[in-house]
Amino acid sequence: MDGARTTDTLGFGLPPAETRVVVAMSGGVDSSAVAALLASEGYDTVGVTLQLYDHGAAIQKANACCAGRDIHDARRVAEAMGFPHYVLDYESKFREAVIDEFADAYLGGATPVPCIRCNERVKFQDLLETARDLDADCMATGHYIRRLDGPGGPELHMAADPVRDQSYFLFSTTREQLAFLRFPLGGLATKAQTRALAARFGLPVADKPDSQDICFVPDGDYAAVIEKLRPGAAQPGDVVHADGRVLGTHDGVIRYTIGQRRGLGLGGLAEPLYVVKLDAEARQVVVGPKEMLATRTVPLKEVNWLGDGPPEGVHEIRAKVRSTVPPRDAVLRIEGSRASVELAAAERGVSPGQACVFYAPEGTRVLGGGWITAG
Known part of the structure; x- marks a missing residue:
């Protein structure tokens, strides 16, 4: 079995x-x-x-x-x-x-x-x-x-x-x-x-x-759970365009995720906008056009290596940056405590806190993975 x-x-x-x-x-x-x-x-x-x-x-x-x-x-x-x-x-x-x-x-x-x-x-x-x-x-x-x-x-x-x-x-x-x-x-x-x-x-x-x-x-109400665990967590702040314009306000950074489009309260704008960054310290939800979500370089921490040989060096892999997308061709680089994945084609909505999982270039073997960081 x-x-x-x-x-x-x-x-x-x-x-x-x-x-x-x-x-x-x-x-x-x-x-x-x-x-x-x-x-x-x-x-x-x-x-x-x-x-x-x-x-x-x-x-x-x-x-x-x-x-x-x-x-x-x-x-x-x-x-x-x-x-x-x-x-x-x-x-x-x-x-x-x-x-x-x-x-x-x-x-x-x-x-x-x-x-x-x-x-x-x-x-x-x-x-x-x-x-x-x-x-x-x-x-x-x-x-x-x-x-x-x-x-x-x-x-x-x-x-x-x-x-x-x-x-x-x-x-x-x-x-x-x-x-x-x-x-x-x-x-x-x-x-x-x-x-x-x-x-x-x-x-x-x-x-x-x-x-x-x-x-x-x-x-699925994450915000309600977080507010119960951390009272006062949902502090209001500004919704800011990537070019610096303040477009509106929000009722807590915890209510938003990278790549989100719906529920931003920004109706009437000429272009569709997406959450491209969450600045918790400044209490800002930063939005921008869809193309700003695309990235090829994925910095990682806490890498677990299950492949053959030592983890140090450069590895041809397929990488999965979210649970709902298939693995994509990529290159993994590990040097000491630092690691990053370079995707062959840009992915949208890569978010800190998610996992990046490594697979063999061919076949079904899992080579490990790491946690995506903000860099």
Whole structure:
């Protein structure tokens, strides 16, 4: 299923009963299908669900992961398949490692991707260590990505289904973590196959809708969450044209993102304008024509390298600067703590706080990635 060249799903070459696997269960259909599959094959399966934020608020939101309903659903799956299930309180860790940074990044004029930080700092760090403490041989998740054996050890590859591929959100996975992780759904051709798998096991979540929003952001209203976390964050300021003209006012930089066109309150102007820069310190939303969004040079920080050989030097890659665009031809340059990507063709709306993920020039291998900075 995940591409390992061995005699069993998880790639250990041992009888499943002798292989203990901790499954990270969010309560959704993907992780539930993974847990049920492994349990049905006779693996010593242990389900673990993380309580990431307050149930009282979360339980009201049906489509968020790790909310009260989802913990209940994960428990029901474990009971139906007959394996143990534990709920771990990670609220404090999640707040410190993910939510606080999310709020502070928006206050600084960046556009963060908290799902990447959650994978990096919570699921693939603390939860992975918990799996080791439980004497697990590996940890399995419901992510759509593949772990393939290469000449130099395990490699990270895009999912077989490009529509479901989650490699953008997992670029910061380290080599050590990758050695312990398994992704049984990565080789499936479609999401429909996952639901069919869940239906085959009679799981109560087989038809459960996919989560659409960031789990702690009800209805996608980022500004409301940030204002609650950082009272007074939405301070008014000026909407300024790139040529210096003040065109209007806004009610908080946190309400805007690079590339935004709608909702600027600038009707009646002769040219369409887009947000081209957010100056949090000056409380300015800077707008300009569409061509000002185009850039070829992408400065990076916190680079994670999964390619062969040392990261230093120049690498031909394909780069993905947003989760919703395909990888583009590019050149990666790494020198000490400094790194940048030079895109073969300009991209619009490259925003600090987003990730730039590296892929091999040909094929599906993920070579790592880094966080986009303002330079």
